Structure formats: C-alpha cells, structure tokens
Amino acid sequence: MLIAHVSDTHLGYAQYGLEERENDFMSVFREAVEKALEEHVDVIVHSGDVFHSPRPRIKTLREFREVVRRLWEKGVPLVVVPGSHDMQRRRGVPPVMLFDDLGVRVLTTKNYKWEYNGVLFAGFQYLPRHRRQVILELLRKLGAIASGFSGKTVLMLHQGLRRLLPTSYELSIAELPGDFHYYAFGHVHKPFKTSCGRGVLAYPGSTENVDVTEISYDKGFYLVDLSGDQPELSRIKLEGVRPQLLYEVKPEELSSTVRRVIADVSKCGGLKPVVHFRVLGDVDRREFEKVSSRLRGLCLKVRVEVKPPLEEGGEGxxxxxxxxxxxxxxxxxxxxxxxxxxxxxxxxxxxxxxxxxxxxxxxxxxxxxxxxxxxxxxxxxxxx
Ligand SMILES: [Mn+2]
Known part of the structure; x- marks a missing residue:
C-alpha cells in the first residue's frame, strides 16, 4: 500500500489579515492532493491541524469540500486525526467530522481504529499534556491491537515529542508502543523522521509557513510505501509555497538593505514574497515607512519585528x-x-x-x- 502523509495544512489561515495568504494555504493543500493522486496513492493520511481554526469560515469549508470530493471521486480515502487547532476549546465537534459522507475518516478517542485494504490505521485527536495519563492508556490499548494484527499498522498522532519540543512535549519516543510499522505524526512544523518500533516515525511538517520561524524548512509531505518489510519514505516538495525572505539588520542598516532586498525579490519568480525585517534595536517608524513604500508592489507584505538586544538569558x-x-x-x-x-x-x-x-x-x-x-x-x- 502506498500512502501520502500530510500534516498541518492550517487551511483558512488569513495570515497578516490577508486573503492572499488564506488562498496560499488552500492552494498548497490542493497541490499536495494532486501530487498524491499523480503518485497513485491508495490513501491520504492527515495528522492534524487540517484547519487553522476550530471554526473555519464557510468559504474554507466549501473549498475543502471540493478537494475531498475529488478524492472521493478518485476512490482515495482521507483519514485524519484532529490536531490542536482543529479542536474546540470545550467539547464540540472538529470540523473535519463534517465530511464523512465523502469518505473522510476521523480517528478520535471514541473511534480510534480503521482498517482499510488490510492495513490498520489507529490514533486519536490531539490531547493536551495534562491528559497524559489518558494518552498513555490509549497507546497501550492501540499497541495491543496492533500487536495482534496480521497486516501493516499505522499509528497517527498529533502530539509533540520530547526530543523535538523539549519544553512543551506530551510524549517521548520511548513511551510509544513498539508494535507499529509507521508512526504518522503531526504538530511539529519542521519535517523530521527517525526509526521507531517496527519501522519509521515521521513528521512531514507544515505545508505553508504558519510562522516566520518556519521559513527555512522545506515544505512538503511524505510518500510512504508500506509494501516492503520496512516502510520506504520519499519526500514530495510543494512548489506553490509563497517565498519569504528574512533580513536581520541593525536599525541604521534598514534603508541600505533595500537594494539587496529588491535584488532578492526579483529572483523569487511567480508569487510576490513576504519580506521580514528583524531589527536588532529600536526602529524609527518613519524610516520603516520609507523602506516599506519602496518595496510595496514588489512584495505581498513587508513586516518588521523588533528583536530586543537582550534576548538571550531573559527573565527566569x-x-x-x-x-x-x-x-x-x-x-x-x-x-x-x-x-x-x-x-x-x-x-x-x-x-x-x-x-x-x-x-x-x-x-x-x-x-x-x-x-x-x-x-x-x-x-x-x-x-x-
Ligand atoms: Mn500545526
């Protein structure tokens, strides 16, 4: 079986209040689905944060529905574990649940497994750290189910691992049941893979830049071939990601950087980039306005963030x-x-x-x- 493992698509995120950014998130998701279909995958696995908000706009839901309908027509099911962004604060139904009529399977604590073409998919929605005991109990249960299963097994989770998020993890790799062949993770936006259990654990990362800290990460998803003894992963890159440029400058260098920015922007091709200035010290508002107006028209957005000189160390x-x-x-x-x-x-x-x-x-x-x-x-x- 060949699966596409996608995660953290954050659909509906109008970053910087821009409709263009909202469209960016949707269009790379469409691209991911098209590329998965070109590869003739049997199933698409989504490890959470399908939507950026637990209450997406109707427009976002409708566009998502079109993509899901296309998968439905092609006979490719989508299986999802809701992520931290998909969950309502208190109770409530994650919006991905609305698409069961088009074959979208949602794994939750109440409905934690699904068998398809001889492969077991198990998992549940994101649970916060204070529910660690519940997570561990469920993992024991899923591990037992997987160990008694004769075919290939996939564990889907939207959680942070200690190795990757040392200050906000919910689990460490050692706590995962060892009975699965592929561990399809989501939550961490940086792509990552390692061996785990009977096979491989991977985070494909986000498909667009949810935050400026992600712009150096490669955006894409994994194709996972489960037909051999060990899962074989290949990375599919997404081309439609909007370029983003980051310049770390001293306040006095702000205007002299513009020429370099213009040169870099002209190399970006297709989509107008988002340009970030990280200024080490106080910024003169008027100075920034000047810089910004020279770049307007060439960029989708020019933003400045002030990095205080005493960043490292900080308060207790x-x-x-x-x-x-x-x-x-x-x-x-x-x-x-x-x-x-x-x-x-x-x-x-x-x-x-x-x-x-x-x-x-x-x-x-x-x-x-x-x-x-x-x-x-x-x-x-x-x-x-
Ligand atoms: Mn996310």
Missing amino acids: YEVVETLDLKTAIESYLRAVMGRDADRLASMAYDLFLILSSEGYSEREAIARAVKEVEGLYGVRSSED
Whole structure:
C-alpha cells in the first residue's frame, strides 16, 4: 500500500489579515492532493491541524469540500486525526467530522481504529499534556491491537515529542508502543523522521509557513510505501509555497538593505514574497515607512519585528530549559508570590495550554499566562 502523509495544512489561515495568504494555504493543500493522486496513492493520511481554526469560515469549508470530493471521486480515502487547532476549546465537534459522507475518516478517542485494504490505521485527536495519563492508556490499548494484527499498522498522532519540543512535549519516543510499522505524526512544523518500533516515525511538517520561524524548512509531505518489510519514505516538495525572505539588520542598516532586498525579490519568480525585517534595536517608524513604500508592489507584505538586544538569558521563566514546564512555572510563581503558588501555577499552566493551542509561541504563551495570573491576583513580578 502506498500512502501520502500530510500534516498541518492550517487551511483558512488569513495570515497578516490577508486573503492572499488564506488562498496560499488552500492552494498548497490542493497541490499536495494532486501530487498524491499523480503518485497513485491508495490513501491520504492527515495528522492534524487540517484547519487553522476550530471554526473555519464557510468559504474554507466549501473549498475543502471540493478537494475531498475529488478524492472521493478518485476512490482515495482521507483519514485524519484532529490536531490542536482543529479542536474546540470545550467539547464540540472538529470540523473535519463534517465530511464523512465523502469518505473522510476521523480517528478520535471514541473511534480510534480503521482498517482499510488490510492495513490498520489507529490514533486519536490531539490531547493536551495534562491528559497524559489518558494518552498513555490509549497507546497501550492501540499497541495491543496492533500487536495482534496480521497486516501493516499505522499509528497517527498529533502530539509533540520530547526530543523535538523539549519544553512543551506530551510524549517521548520511548513511551510509544513498539508494535507499529509507521508512526504518522503531526504538530511539529519542521519535517523530521527517525526509526521507531517496527519501522519509521515521521513528521512531514507544515505545508505553508504558519510562522516566520518556519521559513527555512522545506515544505512538503511524505510518500510512504508500506509494501516492503520496512516502510520506504520519499519526500514530495510543494512548489506553490509563497517565498519569504528574512533580513536581520541593525536599525541604521534598514534603508541600505533595500537594494539587496529588491535584488532578492526579483529572483523569487511567480508569487510576490513576504519580506521580514528583524531589527536588532529600536526602529524609527518613519524610516520603516520609507523602506516599506519602496518595496510595496514588489512584495505581498513587508513586516518588521523588533528583536530586543537582550534576548538571550531573559527573565527566569523564559529560560525554561527544564523538561517539566509546570514545575518551572511553579518555581517562578513561588519565588514571586509565595504560598498560593501551586494553585496559581496550575491555573497559569492551563492558561498556557489554551494560549499555545491558540497559536501563540511557547515563549509568548508562558509570558502571557504568568502575567495574566499575576494580574488577577495583584502580584507584581520583582522587576517591576
Ligand atoms: Mn500545526
């Protein structure tokens, strides 16, 4: 059996408030599906974050429906585990569930396996770290099912592994059941593969750039041939990804960089790029406006982010090297507010999980969660 393993398509994401970006996410998804069909795959596996929001716009749902209908007509099923972005805050049905009439299979904690052409697909939706016990219990159950299964087995999960997300993981590789042939993972936007269990574990990564930190990663998906003893992976690159250029400059270099940017932009071809300036220090607003107006027309978007000179090191709670984020937040809050720390820490941690699932970066989510709890209880952090 040949499968296409896609993940983190974040459909409907109008990045920077731009409809063009929304279209970008949809068009690379279409490209991925077309390329999978050209390769004559038997099934497409999607490891979560199909949509960027748990409540996508009707337009997004309709466009997704067209793609799914095409797969349906070609007789290629799509099997999905909902990701952190697909899940409603409280309960609710992930939007991918709407397409069962067109053969979309959704694996969840209630409906965790599906057999197709002699291959077992098992998995469930993203579960946050505070539900680790549930995750581990389910994995034991799925492992037992896989070990008693005579054909090839695929485990689909949308979770972070400790090796890749040392401060916000839910699982480590050692905790995965060893009975599967292919571990189809999603959540981490950088492509990754390693051997695991009876075969291979892989994250195909996101199909478009959800964040500026991803722009150096290669965007694509994996073709996974399950016919041999070991799964064989090949990488399919996506061509329709919008180019993005990043320039790290000192404030005084901003305007002198423009010529270089224009030269680089002219090499981009097809789609107008997104240009990011990361300025190391304060930016003069007018200076940036000038630069921006020279590039307008050549770029889809010119953005500037200010990187404060003292980035590394930072405050106590930002240097969370420890593996247990909750302990780190606790010790920070204990230092600041003493006795109630544990209770407040668990509140801050829950808040952190919500914020991360809303797409804040880890650092931002921690900072906001702690600040929120500090604010609620009128505690001030020591450096105020
Ligand atoms: Mn994602």
